[in-house]
Amino acid sequence: MLSEFAKVLLFLIIGVIFVAGGLITNRLIRPHKPNPEKSTIYECGEEPIGNPWVKFNIRFYTVALIFLIFEVEVVFLFPWAVIYKELGLFAFIEMVVFLLILILGYVYAWAKGDLEWDKPKPKYLGFEREKREIEEVQA
């Protein structure tokens, strides 16, 4: 009898053979006729423009984080909704508390302007620089 981990190993080996075997067979039997059109990077049929290594706006991350919070919320809401009738009032109150805490976070992000896209750039005034400038004015 195979132990549980041996089964995992077996799966791993079969998986590697499956992928590698497919690629190698393809390589052996396919015709090889490249042209510039074919060897461009596939970008959903569009003409690729520029380098893919561009800096993303940092605001994407904020939005992604807020999105993540609500995604997780839904994961918690589904099982609760399924057995809501059996659990009754207690579970309802608990879920309301949970949602209130989440909404608080959302309201905070909103009020702090993290959902606005065209935010004017804040003027950067370094701590050290600020101090120096104050000293210069005094001198």
Add this chain to the structure above:
Amino acid sequence: MEERFIIELTQSLKNFLPEVSLTVTLSLVILLDLIFGRRFKNIGAFVSLAGLVVTLFFTIKQYGGSYQIFRGMFVVDPYSTFFKFVFLLSAFVIVIFSLQSYELRETSARRRIGEYYFFILSLTLGAFLMAGSVNLIMMYLSLELVSISSYILAGYIKESERSSEASMKYVIYGALSSGLMIYGISLVYGLTGELNIYAINASFLSSGYSPIVLMISLVLILAGFGYKISAVPFHYWTPDVYEGAPITVTAFLSVSSKAAGFAMLVRFLKASFIDRTITLGIEGAWAVIQGLPLTEIVAVLSALTMTVGNIIAIWQNNLKRMLAYSSIAHAGYILMGVVVMQNLGISAMLIYFLAYLFMNLGAFYCVMLVAEKTGSEDIEVYKGLGYRAPFLSIVFTIFLVSLTGIPPTFGFIGKLYLFSALINAKVIWLAVVGVLNSVVSLYYYIRVVRNMFLGDPESGKEPINFSPAHIVVMLILVIPTLLFGVYFTPIVNFAQISVAMFGLR
């Protein structure tokens, strides 16, 4: 079935009130700061203080009980409650520091000050959970709650490059060691199929284990703990983070996050790796399960930690950096209490934590005040300070003397109990290393004192004045340091009752 589940849940919630009240407080801080933050700038601080007092009330009510809640996720016992007192006290003091901190007042951090108190409270909440959790996943999650809050706090002064650098380094080291730790946890889970530390222990005793795999997983998990308590092979982040973070945050990290790491470490070692079928004949001694050199590992860790911390501290000229290395050394001293594998050692550790709370927070407070008045944390500015600011210098000297462990200060009592626990358990070599280290530490602590009182008295710089609020805070911290150095019986009794952990002798 559901009925019973709900009853159990409500019962658990009743025993979870300190954490609940902290959660309510931190939500209120955010909400009230959003509504009234423009008009009352310090509303976050005052709400936090009120919330901490309420939490203290619930924690006091909880003291003495010993039970498991949330189906074996948490325990409430005197041991965790003792640590909760430490966290609450330090959070309280830190909020007061923050009200007076120039770094938070004079930078753009003042516009985000509500969030700052939110993170202070969430770090405290994480530390509460760390002290009480008995499930490996819950331990890991609460450790992450503490870590993530401290990453953000370390980089709170956005304009300061040092602060951002500190935060970045902290995140990278933290990610590495928490990765190692979760890997160790997965190995333990693979070995036993359990996540509750009591169940893990039962599984070790009943169905055996492979010592080598257990050893590897123990070392990996120790990496996670070692990072939190800044023990030596995992201490690299400490000096940079402590130097770069705002002083209030540094002081908070050096007490709360370290105490939380120790609380969890000791519970984990004591609950998982002892053989309860063997009795050693000594009251309160634990027998480590067979084939695991746990005592030796922790002893070497302890000796290394204090030696490296103390020796590098000698070369530091930045006071914050020096105190960072000194806090590494203190982690080594506190680890001595774990080495003995006896309840005596744990009670010595608890006493030391109370001492460390007052003297370390006090020392950081003095550094903060001097940095505010002179604009520097360098040891040079301390020259002749004894003549310019006599009160602060005397108070600072008391804290430094206490950190060295010289009577009649609280630090001495802490060290006395640690060393006597070691000698009781006949680990003489480590005690010798510890004493030698104390001598080394005397040099760099006294160097500051020498600079203050013997360094150019004739410089004729004008005296530095402090507001009554500053003097009151200094007094609040210095009085216990001196008082408990002389009258320590209540503290010792309190610590000896508090070693009781749920389900363990």
